[in-house]
Amino acid sequence: MFANLKNFDSVIHDLILAEKERQMSGLELIPSENLVSPAVMEALASYPVNKYAEGYPGHRYYGGNEVIDQIEQLAIDRAKELFGAEHVNVQPNSGSPANMAMYQALLKVGDKAMGLKLTEGGHLTHGHKVNFSGKLYNFVQYGVEKETELLDYDKIRKQVLEEKPKLLLSGYTAYPRSIDFKEFRNICDEAGCFCVADISHIGGLCASGLHENPVPYFDVVTTTTHKTLRGPRSAIIMCKEEFANKIDKAVFPGLQGGPHEHIIAAKAVAFKEALESDFKKYSEQVVKNAKVLASELMNFGYRLVTNGTDNHLILVDVRKSGISGSEAESVLEKAGIYCNKNTIPYETGSPWDPSGIRIGTPVLTTRGMKENEMKIVASFINSALNSKNDETKLSKIKNDVKEFCKDYIFYK
Numbered sequence: 001m002f003a004n005l006k007n008f009d010s011v012i013h014d015l016i017l018a019e020k021e022r023q024m025s026g027l028e029l030i031p032s033e034n035l036v037s038p039a040v041m042e043a044l045a046s047y048p049v050n051k052y053a054e055g056y057p058g059h060r061y062y063g064g065n066e067v068i069d070q071i072e073q074l075a076i077d078r079a080k081e082l083f084g085a086e087h088v089n090v091q092p093n094s095g096s097p098a099n100m101a102m103y104q105a106l107l108k109v110g111d112k113a114m115g116l117k118l119t120e121g122g123h124l125t126h127g128h129k130v131n132f133s134g135k136l137y138n139f140v141q142y143g144v145e146k147e148t149e150l151l152d153y154d155k156i157r158k159q160v161l162e163e164k165p166k167l168l169l170s171g172y173t174a175y176p177r178s179i180d181f182k183e184f185r186n187i188c189d190e191a192g193c194f195c196v197a198d199i200s201h202i203g204g205l206c207a208s209g210l211h212e213n214p215v216p217y218f219d220v221v222t223t224t225t226h227k228t229l230r231g232p233r234s235a236i237i238m239c240k241e242e243f244a245n246k247i248d249k250a251v252f253p254g255l256q257g258g259p260h261e262h263i264i265a266a267k268a269v270a271f272k273e274a275l276e277s278d279f280k281k282y283s284e285q286v287v288k289n290a291k292v293l294a295s296e297l298m299n300f301g302y303r304l305v306t307n308g309t310d311n312h313l314i315l316v317d318v319r320k321s322g323i324s325g326s327e328a329e330s331v332l333e334k335a336g337i338y339c340n341k342n343t344i345p346y347e348t349g350s351p352w353d354p355s356g357i358r359i360g361t362p363v364l365t366t367r368g369m370k371e372n373e374m375k376i377v378a379s380f381i382n383s384a385l386n387s388k389n390d391e392t393k394l395s396k397i398k399n400d401v402k403e404f405c406k407d408y409i410f411y412k
């Protein structure tokens with residue numbers, strides 16, 4: 001692979017291979033990442049990249065889309081089957097534009113909406129003031145409980161009935177527990193507002209039945225395709241038929257121009273993979289691995305937000321262990337272990353220097369690691385964090401990590 005690139009641009013060629021080497025010789029624990037299959041990778045670097053196809057299958061603003069229409073229709077049909085969706089738009093380029101299109105379809109600028117606070121697990125696009133969502137719409141934020149760090153559905157119901165938003169958003173970026181989507185549906189019915197979820201993180205778990213899937217009974221659901229769903233970097237929007245026209249118009253011509261059809265082809269491949277029985281086994285293992293990693297870290301004395309996990313991600317409150325989230329991220333990186341600093345509920349630091357780190361198991365599970373390996377990974381994390389001022393020890397751990405990873409090379 002990449003032989004022609006080597007002749008044409010040896011600098012980028014070498015950097016691409018260096019990144020592959022980094023991915024294979026370290027422990028990638030960032031829960032929003034995954035490793036795509038060679039088939040998805042192949043589709044990403046393929047001929048549809050050359051095509052302009054503004055519009056939708058059968059209704060394009062450019063000629064020559066006979067084949068492209070079949071590719072896009074397959075992606076739509078497979079996503080419908082995977083999630084039990086009435087309507088799917090496969091054109092959003094990523095999670096943030098998918099959310100932008102969803103708001104544009106359902107709200108007018110200035111309308112009131114509700115989403116979870118960023119510091120308590122929500123995403124920037126769920127109404128944060130520095131993001132378009134918080135600037136264009138009147139977002140009121142709900143939170144988690146201080147004691148339990150969990151959502152309290154009665155409190156959310158009360159707040160929704162008082163605030164009367166036009167849209168209630170659930171689905172998060174850093175919430176380690178299951179979400180009661182049925183309860184969100186009930187609240188929206190009571191309040192008479194749009195019931196929307198962003199399942200970007202748990203999309204793969206929803207598709208394989210490891211988490212309640214809101215798609216069949218929510219108004220609109222967005223998801224990225226590159227996290228637990230293990231597809232290309234991209235997103236889709238799913239909705240009930242009654243919102244189909246508004247969603248499609250919001251994506252094109254409302255927000256985007258020509259769809260990236262090579263990525264749509266790669267999404268179709270990923271959806272086919274996710275429909276196979278192996279994907280359910282993979283998702284089961286993702287959750288099992290996260291539970292073992294969580295309990296091993298607690299055995300080492302780390303405090304986890306909500307004391308554990310129901311899904312693929314874990315939030316570790318590292319400040320309790322005498323280190324900040326950003327320090328922990330950089331110490332772990334020196335040991336070849338990759339995570340991201342993250343705020344924790346009722347944060348006392350800042351988003352740039354928060355109290356936590358966020359880790360997860362989608363990548364390591366794709367590499368074939370199971371419960372026993374999670375115990376080893378937990379001890380690597382613990383050793384590295386305990387060696388924060390010792391560069392020699394950290395580089396020794398990095399070597400040990402590299403040796404350990406040799407049995408789990410996904411891209412040969």
Ligand SMILES: Cc1ncc(COP(=O)(O)O)c(C=O)c1O
Binds near residue numbers: 198234235
């Ligand atoms: C819940 C959620 N929504 C949206 C996004 C944004 O996706 P993207 O980075 O593809 O724009 C993320 C990204 O992490 C996310 O976690």
